[in-house]
Amino acid sequence: MMTEKEITDALKYPCQAWDAEPCLGSIYGEEEIEAAVAAIRSSMNFKEGFGFSSEPIMEFEKAVAEYVGVKEAIAVNSCGPGQDILFRYLNLQPGDEVIVPSINYDSAPLAVIGAGGTVVWGESRASDYLLDPEDVERKITPRTRAIFPVHIHGNSAPMDEYIEIANRHPHPVYGPPKVIADAARGMGGDYKGTKIGKLGYASSYSLHTMKNMTTLGEGGLVVTDDSDFAAWARRVRMYGRAVGAWGTSNVMTKVQAAVGLVQLKKLDSFIANRRRVAAERNELLADLPEVSLPINGRTDEGSFYLYCLTLCDSFAGEKRDMLIKIMKERYNIACWVANPPIYEVSPYLAKMVKGTTPFSGKLARKIICVPIHPAMTSEENRYIAAAFIKCVQDLR
């Protein structure tokens, strides 16, 4: 941990005001601007225009599939619609269940409800906030059609464990429940020698402005090894007429895909820098008795989209909220809570989904996410760690 002198020195650094989840999660340069301009120029030809499934989109899909190590990547306008398309393909019948962790963003449970399924809330485990395989084992029934984990902070959920459970509990008609992941925050991360997104039936990434890489602020991808689904999805993203299915417009633009190709080339360097910040900070905060480090201090696999500490019991709830308040007031560093059980903050989901997750509810009171970003310098990181230690000491 930092000494008193180190803390005082670190706090002299003129650190910029960081958000826990900065509004631009990646880094843009001249290359992205040039790619966007070139895509616009080529669209000025009346015969070509902005195209339908034009070349940069197909090239981007191929590059992503290769990067992740899957057969197919389908570019869409946003991660949530990608999940909607996936769950519509499952043809859920009334009463069909999907296990979804409550510590989550809105989009996964909404996709299940939108496709006519029943959400069954799963508990997350204390060590990493990921859907607990033991709770999946408890909640799986003959009506379970899918298990839908989220890589919540950009660290991979234990996909192999869910797949193993699914295989032991096949649905009487559809076979083993499909394991589908919300990888919105996980793009570029690793899991046991594979890329986050490779394992399971399919995964959906977000290219929203806050995420690990972005295509001009919006965008998403679905990745899978199922070529039949991929062919269906490419038609359904254009109103579905060609496959006789309900659809709407979920296409990515050519300009976005051109920028995506540039961002994809930089993704590994973004993730390496996120891991650098996490590793430095782990060292600076090690031995601070009030916190446990993210995923027990491991920094070699996760995408570190968020850097999430677990506070001790005496700092849970109100004291955690006070810590967030004084970090902002005194040091201009915005921490936040990702994520409380989603039904606690979404009245719609509270109304639509029965049941709660008491364990996750308690767990979420100890979450605090501290800013992280690939462009954060080591000096800024030291300032943030010093500020955090100071605030914890003051609240002791």
Ligand SMILES: *Cc1c(COP(=O)(O)O)cnc(C)c1O
């Ligand atoms: C951002 C996010 C989404 C939604 O992504 P969009 O591309 O905005 O649709 C879904 N799930 C998680 C976990 C997210 O963080």
